[in-house]
Amino acid sequence: MRKVEKHHIKKLEDYLWEIPKSFRQDMRVPARVLASEIILDDIMEDRSLNQLVNVATLPGIHKASMVMPDVHEGYGFPIGGVAATIFPDGVISPGGIGYDINCGVRLLLSNLHIEDIKDHREKLSKELYAQIPSGMGKGGQIKLTPLQIDNVLLQGAEWAVEHGYGQREDLEYMESHGRLQDADPSYISDMAKKRGSNQLGTIGSGNHFVEVDYIDEIYNEDIANAFNIQPGQVVVLIHTGSRGLGHQVATDYIRIMVNAMSDYGIRLPDRELACVPFNSVQGQRYFKAMCAAANFAWCNREIISWEAGKAWKNVFDDFGGGLKLMYDVAHNIAKIETYTIDGTDKKVIVHRKGATRAFGPGFTELPEPYKEVGQPVIIPGSMGTCSYVLAGTEKSRDITFGSCCHGAGRRLSRRAAKLQVNAPVLKEELKERGIFVQAGSYKGIAEEAPIAYKDVNLVVDTVQNSGIAKKVAKLRPVAVIKG
């Protein structure tokens, strides 16, 4: 395959670049990159852009395949990508959502100031680690019967609330209110259900975490007030997804689609892009199974919040005042959304793989306090650096199908990070800087070291300067829990 080089890319406007459709004969639309020139040069170090060109070959893809500034090479689709296909006969591709269906982040707000917890940071990190199961193979406290797991898959976060693991008002503060109505558990395999039966309330391993942060800087006071965040406030950031259940759903349906594609005359440059028309039997089954797995992830994050609340109470007692959900947003998902295309409103199937929905003010699904300022967008940085809260804008709908970046973006392989990082030393260095890390292994710390990631500040500045989201606040970590 022809490699993308800098001279193939033209600048459309500041922070928006395009590989024209003429670059390769099988492209159906151009491929676009949202990046500063410095970030673009960095992106060209791996094969992300060749993967982006492959995405541009999907049947029914509309406008352009796109990547955000935190993009990095994946397997099939790049991580940090957005692809919208025409509803209902454009394709749906499980690879465009990823194996960790509805991997996402949520932010919990406390009433405490960083000064209030200064002497309790280590104790808090240990208590969170004790209350929230993490690491590979560690099951949770809840063992679901087959009937219960079907209810979780149908109800999402509502199931957690009904069973005492959350407050009903939490549901208002989640993307899609923590439940996709098209979910159908009958399209999820027994193997997937078995894998998920003891995984609710667990974060898993890899780049998933629970982190205690404080608000270090406010960039937009009006929006920060609407989001109820203030300087110095202590918050809890949770990053995880649908665990083994979601991985199995993706595995099952990619296999089905690899074999079914030829029935629809679909030929692609990479089997991992496997797809079928959305309105086909296989496409509908996958979509309904994906919605169910997404519901499992929302339920999981709601239960982890309850576990975090328990740890909070154990450390601070009544003084702590509890934790309240600010927002929960997915970054691996497909949604049916409506956009103005050629002057008329049309539905598209928006695939977000490592990309966050970033809708602007006026979006009716948002809770009342956020309606005038736009949807919160939560961007975790790397361990020990900083994270951000942004707000979506109307412009994101014009440029990126209402999407934004999802993190800092990896730049080193896990293997390279392990070779370069002395994890025990890093842990001590972080401790000296007031960041207490609790992890299942030193390997996990090394793989997720800050050096393994791009500079989240550059990524977020790019997003803000391009106009698809506004910076609201910067978060600094004080405790990190990892698998």
Place this chain on the structure above:
Amino acid sequence: MNIRFLAHTADVRMELEGKSLQELYTLAVKGMGEILKKDFCTQSNNFSKNVTVDIHASDYTNLLIDFLSDVLSISYVEKAIFCSVHILEFSEYNIKAEIKGSDVKMFDEEIKAVTYHEANVYKDKEDQIWKTCIIFDI
């Protein structure tokens, strides 16, 4: 007979070379076991778990990826790592094999999936060795 692990930005890339398809399948299972728990398969050959896997696929490459995916799923459900493959039936489109392994308390690594990305099972005409690359989503 060779397993090599190479760097990939977010994942693990494993390259395999075997004298026969039987050997390639054994290497693939052992290599995946090595990711799940370092040295587990080299330290023990007294296996307590025995499961039969039966896969049908459209070609050699899909067959190997689908086979490994099933072994991975069984590993998680059984909380075991498999290290040995005994092929009972084999063609380009079907494999029936007995896999053997043992229980583990914890895995070192969570493999989300065995991907088809860049996988290509072929017999090198020059050295008559079966080869492929496999990328795991970690």
